[in-house]
Amino acid sequence: MPPAALPASLRRMRIIPIALSLVLLTGCQLVDQRTVARWFGGRAAAPELADIAAADLPALPLVIVRFDQPDTDYTQLLSQAAEAALARKATAVFDVVTPLPSAAARAVQDEFLRRGAEDARAVGEALATAGVPPEQIRLSLRSDPGTPVREVRVYVR
Secondary structure (H helix, E strand, O other): OOHHHOOHHHHHHHHHHHHHHHHHHOOOOOOOHHHHHHHHOOOOOOOOHHHHHOOOOOOOOOEEEEOOOOOOOOHHHHHHHHHHHHHHOOOOOEEEEEEEEOOOOHHHHHHHHHHHHHHHHHHHHHHHHOOOOHHHEEEEEEEEOOOOOOEEEEEEO
16 A cells, blocks of 8 residues: 555654654664673783784883994893893783884895894894793884994883
């Protein structure tokens, strides 16, 4: 039956549910992971890789390991610093950062990248040997507008 052929009372009855649903839905909230996490007291979604890369580091590093002089033994000092940081906060995260000269020529940057990756890996392994759990060690590279010496900076968060 076409709507015009219906009695007026039946036409009003069709409009009432639609109007009622519009009124009720105006106060609704979209349900997603954040909403459910708030309801159940859970944790928010894990941060994206870009968020981790852009994480703020403390103003000063815990240790700076310089590799500009051969046969530098940094393991004992690094071990003591790591033990002290873990004693203060057992869940401390160690960011092992190698600075790369962003203003230098491409060949210089490539050399810093190659050496810096090796140096950061060595410092990360020394931290693991000192007792830092591997999941609390993060290796990264960071551009430096100046001309940094060959070094690795260890930050603690």
